[in-house]
Amino acid sequence: MSQLDLFTPALTDGELPPVALTPEIESLLAKNAPVAIGVSGGKDSGAAVWAVVNHLNQIGHTGPRLLIHADLGRIEWADSLPICQQLADLFGLELVVVRRPAGGMVERWMSRWDGNCTRYADLACVKLIMPWSSPANRFCTSELKTAIISRELTRRFPGQRIVSVSGIRRQESSKRAQKPICSEQARLTVKTLGTSGVDWNAIIEWKLDHVWNCHKWHNLPIHEAYSTYNMTRVSCCFCIMSSLPDLLRSAGCEANQDVYRELVDLEIASTYAFHEDTWLGDVAPHLLTDEQRTALSGAKYAARRRELAESRIPEHLLFTEGWPTRMPTYDEAVLLAEVRQEVADTVGLTIGFTDPASILQRYAELMAERAEKQFLADWTEAKRELKALNKRLKEAYEEANQTV
Template identity: 40%
Template sequence: MFEHALPPLAIDEPIRKALSDGAWVAFSLSGGKDSGASAYAVSQLLDRMGHPRNRRIAVHADLGRAEWNSTPALVEAIAVRIDVPLTVVRRPAGDMVARWEQRFESGKRRYEALETYNLIGPWSSSSLRFCTSELKVQVIGPDLARRFRGQTIVSVIGLRRSESLGRRNTPISRIDDRFAKSGNAAGTRMINWHPLVDWSDEQVFAAHARHGLPLHEAYHLHGASRLSCAFCVLASLRDLSAATGAPDNLNLYRHLVGMETRSTFSFQPQRWLADVAPALLPASLLRDVQRAKRDAGQRRQIEAAMPSGLRFVKGWPPRLPTPAEATRIAIARYPILERHGLENRFPNGPAVFARFAELLDSKASRATAL
């Protein structure tokens, strides 16, 4: 039988009770191997438990242009396979690429206003994963809480401990209070369930092969080890190269390289996306890449030479600069402002000093108000 061929699922008492009480089950589908395998394996378990099929749904957070083009169809195929309705949600303010662009535009405005010490680039990172938080969690969670107000909702998420050091302590389940506070009057309760926490890569791929589960082209055609955005800020060189091998990703690849050239920030801290497949870039864009790399090196040198005692910390700025420090800051900012076509609103030491005083006064006023 199918169910005997699968590795055991991780399940704890809170999940058992919620399911036996008829909680809603929401399968979080990304299109990746783990979400597909977990949805299928959990569906089999729910059938054996007698959990009502009409209390199950699938949810996909569409990242727009950042997705592989084949992801929406793959997600639909998984939902059909487990025989549940699919809901697709999106960030109202724009897709993942728009979020990166918005972040850089905001960073430039703040730099121009001397609200930040260093220019901020567009990209998310391992410590600032707004790609996950803002475009997935912050969209899916509120949607489920609104739709199933007053209910218990079990979100099935395909996280595994062997994926990374950061996930080695992933629990079997955890209460999610972000969108449905425990004990709230509405009675809405959300629990995240990670049924595949103990599965290996080999077990996940074997489940797909043995049971004919839909598998994304990123794996079986292009050799990717993981699926996320077509080009992920956390991806390995292997997975970035795999993405460039898909013709449907070419326009996205060139667009993101263009963002590197305009921002002078590499897609990953130690890797320019432009260097992954330069043969796919037109000559004009390659020239822009070389200029951006030179400008990025200049920017790093400039910012490294700025007064270290005034570097950004929580509650910045920490103090007033000395007149000499203010002059150094004004001189350092000039070429960066010019490179990005920004107004030089604080062109000299006295103007910078006055701006710091204004910022400190504002900070003191906020602290007094609290």
């Protein structure tokens, strides 16, 4: 049974809500600002395309319109890009596909792991850092979607204020429930190109039944993740935000199974579970080789050893925003040396700073570097404030002279 079969329409045709609007959005659309609708292949972005294009047609908007898709590489569902193209063809719009030059999501996680191992070896972090993004650190969205999309839009529309549309809805999560209809998108502000722009959550008030009714009534293309695999959402085929049932369903798609095994290999190498406390390797172990299943068991044991070792580090020695905040004592440096060596042996890393003397020296270097950076930042901020104050004084002086 598919997601569509599970839903029985409760509305009649014509009862879809209007797009959510603010005075800022209405003003920009009235001025024919360029509108770019982000599409992923999922149900919400498809509904957003219909709703926004329908509204633009109703108000006589004649500015540029396009669909834009951030391709995340091998971790994408095979059907995602075709669905985006079908939407573009259906509405007669250009589909712009953008990609991170350094590779997709899998490459980003792998390079992050390599970088984190180097950081740990150099004592640039006191605890080993996992390769994966997380709900609290969704660099997957900011780096591989928002940044890449914004870069393309500012290149395409120099000198303009751009409207970037997303299909997020309040009903999806408590965090999205707090999202505004419209907000400034800092990445669309490029002084050299004269651009600025806003994010517009056009269907933020829509409910799930509105989305599915929109697809049914207007014959919008349906992703195979819903129709064939009964997924509840479409993003990466294996997403750090997915539910366990969705991960299992995705693993049932043969086209996703090579990347599944690749991600399990990274779990094994890093000793970090992909999905909070859920090991991706436990989702579909029958898809793994005997060697992978054995290695995964060893990785779980190594993870417990690593966590136990790092739990010995006093909280005041942990880094804050990437920097130490206080020097360890000699005895604490001895402890750090023991912990670092145990973690390195457990994970299979070659590291430096494994004796108390070198650790104390490294902490001193980092604290001095942090103090220097903070001084420069404070100095820059002071100069900015002084410049602003001088400007206000000059304006006040000129105003006083005009009054006289």
